Amino acid sequence: MSKNLTSRAEDYSKWYNELVVKADLAENSAVRGCMVIKPYGFAIWEKMQAELDRMFKATGHQNAYFPLFVPKSLFEAEEKNAEGFAKECAVVTHYRLQNDPDNPGKLRVDPEAKLEEELVVRPTSEAIIWSTYKNWIQSYRDLPILINQWANVVRWEMRTRLFLRTAEFLWQEGHTAHATKEEALDETIQMNNIYAEFVENFMAIPVIKGVKSESERFAGAVETYCIEALMQDGKALQAGTSHFLGQNFAKAFDVKFTNKEGKQDFVWATSWGVSTRLIGALIMTHSDDKGLVLPPNLAPIQVVIVPIYKGEEELNQISEVANKLVADLQKLNISVKFDNRDTHRPGAKFAQYELQGVPLRIAIGPKDLANNTVELARRDTLSKSVESIDNITQLIPDILVDIQNSLFNRAETFRDQHITEVENFETFKSVLENKGGFISAFWDGNVDTEQRIKELTKATIRCIPNQEEVVTGVCIFSGKPAKYRVLFAKAY
Amino acid sequence: MSKNLTSRAEDYSKWYNELVVKADLAENSAVRGCMVIKPYGFAIWEKMQAELDRMFKATGHQNAYFPLFVPKSLFEAEEKNAEGFAKECAVVTHYRLQNDPDNPGKLRVDPEAKLEEELVVRPTSEAIIWSTYKNWIQSYRDLPILINQWANVVRWEMRTRLFLRTAEFLWQEGHTAHATKEEALDETIQMNNIYAEFVENFMAIPVIKGVKSESERFAGAVETYCIEALMQDGKALQAGTSHFLGQNFAKAFDVKFTNKEGKQDFVWATSWGVSTRLIGALIMTHSDDKGLVLPPNLAPIQVVIVPIYKGEEELNQISEVANKLVADLQKLNISVKFDNRDTHRPGAKFAQYELQGVPLRIAIGPKDLANNTVELARRDTLSKSVESIDNITQLIPDILVDIQNSLFNRAETFRDQHITEVENFETFKSVLENKGGFISAFWDGNVDTEQRIKELTKATIRCIPNQEEVVTGVCIFSGKPAKYRVLFAKAY
Numbered sequence: 001m002s003k004n005l006t007s008r009a010e011d012y013s014k015w016y017n018e019l020v021v022k023a024d025l026a027e028n029s030a031v032r033g034c035m036v037i038k039p040y041g042f043a044i045w046e047k048m049q050a051e052l053d054r055m056f057k058a059t060g061h062q063n064a065y066f067p068l069f070v071p072k073s074l075f076e077a078e079e080k081n082a083e084g085f086a087k088e089c090a091v092v093t094h095y096r097l098q099n100d101p102d103n104p105g106k107l108r109v110d111p112e113a114k115l116e117e118e119l120v121v122r123p124t125s126e127a128i129i130w131s132t133y134k135n136w137i138q139s140y141r142d143l144p145i146l147i148n149q150w151a152n153v154v155r156w157e158m159r160t161r162l163f164l165r166t167a168e169f170l171w172q173e174g175h176t177a178h179a180t181k182e183e184a185l186d187e188t189i190q191m192n193n194i195y196a197e198f199v200e201n202f203m204a205i206p207v208i209k210g211v212k213s214e215s216e217r218f219a220g221a222v223e224t225y226c227i228e229a230l231m232q233d234g235k236a237l238q239a240g241t242s243h244f245l246g247q248n249f250a251k252a253f254d255v256k257f258t259n260k261e262g263k264q265d266f267v268w269a270t271s272w273g274v275s276t277r278l279i280g281a282l283i284m285t286h287s288d289d290k291g292l293v294l295p296p297n298l299a300p301i302q303v304v305i306v307p308i309y310k311g312e313e314e315l316n317q318i319s320e321v322a323n324k325l326v327a328d329l330q331k332l333n334i335s336v337k338f339d340n341r342d343t344h345r346p347g348a349k350f351a352q353y354e355l356q357g358v359p360l361r362i363a364i365g366p367k368d369l370a371n372n373t374v375e376l377a378r379r380d381t382l383s384k385s386v387e388s389i390d391n392i393t394q395l396i397p398d399i400l401v402d403i404q405n406s407l408f409n410r411a412e413t414f415r416d417q418h419i420t421e422v423e424n425f426e427t428f429k430s431v432l433e434n435k436g437g438f439i440s441a442f443w444d445g446n447v448d449t450e451q452r453i454k455e456l457t458k459a460t461i462r463c464i465p466n467q468e469e470v471v472t473g474v475c476i477f478s479g480k481p482a483k484y485r486v487l488f489a490k491a492y
Numbered sequence: 493m494s495k496n497l498t499s500r501a502e503d504y505s506k507w508y509n510e511l512v513v514k515a516d517l518a519e520n521s522a523v524r525g526c527m528v529i530k531p532y533g534f535a536i537w538e539k540m541q542a543e544l545d546r547m548f549k550a551t552g553h554q555n556a557y558f559p560l561f562v563p564k565s566l567f568e569a570e571e572k573n574a575e576g577f578a579k580e581c582a583v584v585t586h587y588r589l590q591n592d593p594d595n596p597g598k599l600r601v602d603p604e605a606k607l608e609e610e611l612v613v614r615p616t617s618e619a620i621i622w623s624t625y626k627n628w629i630q631s632y633r634d635l636p637i638l639i640n641q642w643a644n645v646v647r648w649e650m651r652t653r654l655f656l657r658t659a660e661f662l663w664q665e666g667h668t669a670h671a672t673k674e675e676a677l678d679e680t681i682q683m684n685n686i687y688a689e690f691v692e693n694f695m696a697i698p699v700i701k702g703v704k705s706e707s708e709r710f711a712g713a714v715e716t717y718c719i720e721a722l723m724q725d726g727k728a729l730q731a732g733t734s735h736f737l738g739q740n741f742a743k744a745f746d747v748k749f750t751n752k753e754g755k756q757d758f759v760w761a762t763s764w765g766v767s768t769r770l771i772g773a774l775i776m777t778h779s780d781d782k783g784l785v786l787p788p789n790l791a792p793i794q795v796v797i798v799p800i801y802k803g804e805e806e807l808n809q810i811s812e813v814a815n816k817l818v819a820d821l822q823k824l825n826i827s828v829k830f831d832n833r834d835t836h837r838p839g840a841k842f843a844q845y846e847l848q849g850v851p852l853r854i855a856i857g858p859k860d861l862a863n864n865t866v867e868l869a870r871r872d873t874l875s876k877s878v879e880s881i882d883n884i885t886q887l888i889p890d891i892l893v894d895i896q897n898s899l900f901n902r903a904e905t906f907r908d909q910h911i912t913e914v915e916n917f918e919t920f921k922s923v924l925e926n927k928g929g930f931i932s933a934f935w936d937g938n939v940d941t942e943q944r945i946k947e948l949t950k951a952t953i954r955c956i957p958n959q960e961e962v963v964t965g966v967c968i969f970s971g972k973p974a975k976y977r978v979l980f981a982k983a984y
Contacts, residue, residue, distance in 0.1 A: 031559040039554035062531035086589040095648040097578040156587040
């Protein structure tokens with residue numbers, strides 16, 4: 001734990017990888033591309049889950065659970081969805097192992113136990129869910145269906161990175177069914193707004209809302225709404241998506257209903273999800289060369305108290321003060337830890353909590369006892385102050401709120417400084433190369449233009465922030481009349 | 493929803509299957525042996541999860557997440573565990589589908605995308621977790637590790653039943669690592685006790701604690717502690733298990749540590765789990781011919797209010813009373829629903845909530861308005877009373893507690909009446925045939941005896957309640973000196 005991190009300036013990617021492991025968030029597993037989420041990392045995910053779950057339920061959604069496996073015949077039913085995910089799906093072909101006659105002590109797939117129909121490990125659940133909804137929906141009275149599922153999904157990625165891109169990841173996927181196009185569109189937009197609210201207010205990550213260009217849309221969607229965040233290295237990260245699926249899945253699975261007028265129609269659908277990938281965004285938005293910086297809302301430990309002592313008597317005196325402080329803070333629903341381990345020196349503890357991003361550290365030593373003070377250190381600013389013990393319980397809630405807000409403001413300032421409007425492709429390339437961030441530019445709406453820009457620069461259209469806006473101008477690449485002003489960026 | 497259930501006396505198994513579907517708990521999916529857990533069923537699981545999670549954390553455990561897949565070479569490392577699960581595991585052999593050249597519009601497994609090493613979909617996670625713990629443990633200072641995971645697992649069962657036995661199920665699995673045998677044993681027993689406490693106090697299901705006979709042990713365990721419940725049809729159900737794994741997995745994965753004396757030793761292990769199977773036990777312990785009966789602690793809706801009205805004005809008057817009651821009950825953390833749907837008649841609503849096991853139903857009609865009363869109906873006893881509105885908010889919490897306790901007591905009385913001590917095999921068979929339940933009998937400790945009894949009667953040893961007890965007597969089957977008094981039963 002004590003070794004220094006690679007600095008961000010030196011190698012941002014290496015800094016990230018080291019930080020994830022050293023801060024005890026996650027590590028690579030024995031399974032190619034799959035990670036182990038360690039307790040500290042998982043505690044952050046639990047806090048995210050709890051808040052999202054609350055927001056989903058407050059908007060009328062219920063949780064349910066659908067099978068892990070998708071039979072191939074269902075998987076292939078919605079053609080575009082199948083095409084989009086076929087290239088990266090794990091396939092179960094057998095249901096038994098047996099002793100390998102050629103290798104004593106080893107097992108092999110039992111050739112007699114081949115499945116009649118292969119099962120795809122879900123990369124997303126539209127297919128299995130819409131094949132189920134078919135039986136649930138007859139009339140408009142059965143609508144809307146507003147269901148969310150917390151689950152693991154598998155997408156066989158060739159190049160993986162902890163949290164950002166893993167073969168298996170954890171997520172939530174909402175799948176809703178509606179009687180009208182308008183209602184489905186409203187739901188799609190509502191959920192994108194909920195994601196924005198969650199990511200901004202809870203994770204302190206500013207995002208830009210918009211829709212995806214056709215080529216970046218979810219496979220099978222009519223429109224993909226998204227929130228896009230900007231990382232410290234100037235690369236964008238898609239933080240959440242909400243898809244208006246039109247009647248595509250209803251048609252693929254023949255899900256019709258009788259509407260109020262007594263006529264049959266196909267059901268309208270949405271799906272929306274965020275994943276453990278958001279933890280990657282969290283890390284890359286706030287953390288620094290000393291380690292993780294966590295917004296208080298997500299910190300498993302919000303306040304840590306470290307005693308500085310020689311001998312048992314001093315520890316006992318400090319413990320008395322510390323235990324009272326712990327009790328007082330817990331009454332305020334603040335998560336606090338008194339680290340009185342005698343196996344580690346204060347310096348090592350300081351380094352650990354800095355690395356792990358605990359928002360506030362309180363140190364109490366003999367001088368503090370004498371002066372009725374504590375030393376308070378903020379992780380976000382690395383600033384320290386000496387505070388009277390009498391005031392500290394009152395101070396801390398406000399400071400935690402201030403840290404939460406400061407982190408958001410700092411990230412927003414950075415993000416805003418890294419949105420550059422450009423008028424031509426030369427400037428586009430130069431900004432992308434030298435400054436990074438989002439580049440706001442006119443685009444002719446043509447897929448080929450988008451594709452050529454991507455090939456030449458690796459930048460993609462992250463989103464169209466104002467799809468409805470009528471723009472006047474020319475495409476930076478083709479010179480043709482522009483259809484949209486869009487945000488380009490290199491992205492995770 | 494309105495059609496009557498098959499009665500328990502008529503066909504217990506059919507009653508169960510119908511109830512699960514009609515009460516909207518779960519249904520079979522398009523995937524062989526896998527179920528869809530519907531929102532109402534999942535809400536019960538969420539309540540179980542929340543309480544168990546609280547209990548695990550209160551005893552020092554943390555959550556984490558390990559991969560879904562287990563590479564074959566790790567899966568086969570612990571021989572007995574591998575042998576136990578090889579026959580029922582789903583195996584991923586490929587990581588891509590492609591267009592099937594012979595069937596336009598269809599997909600097939602891409603023969604070029606065969607995995608070098610097959611991946612087993614976890615039937616349990618000891619293998620993947622202990623291959624990970626190996627890197628986490630060097631010294632006694634790294635111990636204990638107290639981790640739990642909430643996850644889905646897959647066991648390819650040939651005969652499946654909703655909740656009770658499904659190919660995929662949800663569960664939690666705790667996996668702990670310890671420096672000493674004593675500590676690991678203490679943990680094993682502690683977790684079995686926590687399960688007993690949870691199942692009894694929270695689910696109102698009485699259980700008997702004990703250990704499994706060798707042949708019923710978890711594959712790879714040295715000792716399996718368990719809690720056994722009794723269903724209304726006289727069959728037993730294993731409600732939870734906690735395994736003392738000795739050093740078996742540490743040896744299989746070479747997980748050694750330096751102890752306090754500076755010597756190398758293998759790490760001691762436990763694992764413990766309960767699953768969605770418990771929902772099956774919940775149903776079969778409390779429910780009746782009218783449907784589900786839920787203990788208030790687990791009921792997604794604890795109180796439902798049904799208005800009985802003609803015309804909008806009456807509804808408005810009733811709503812005023814009902815909304816105040818909702819607000820008052822919510823202040824007491826009681827989950828309450830005011831069902832003012834105008835699409836359903838009161839009778840249909842009554843039937844629905846009876847079927848779905850809502851503990852308390854309040855009906856409010858015009859007479860009640862005039863008399864300042866409500867009609868209160870208990871689901872457990874099907875009894876009704878008229879209560880003054882002024883008292884109702886005060887009454888309800890006590891009644892909910894009473895329902896919770898009554899359900900437990902009723903189940904305990906039934907269970908106790910169905911433990912029969914027998915002295916010989918003739919009585920054993922007769923009791924098993926005519927009365928069912930647990931049969932308490934002497935056993936010689938011999939696996940062959942156990943096997944023969946199972947072949948002849950389908951009864952298995954559910955547990956040895958007092959393993960340490962020195963018994964004097966002869967085995968009911970072999971006539972040899974008895975080693976234990978054990979509980980036999982036919983089981984789910």
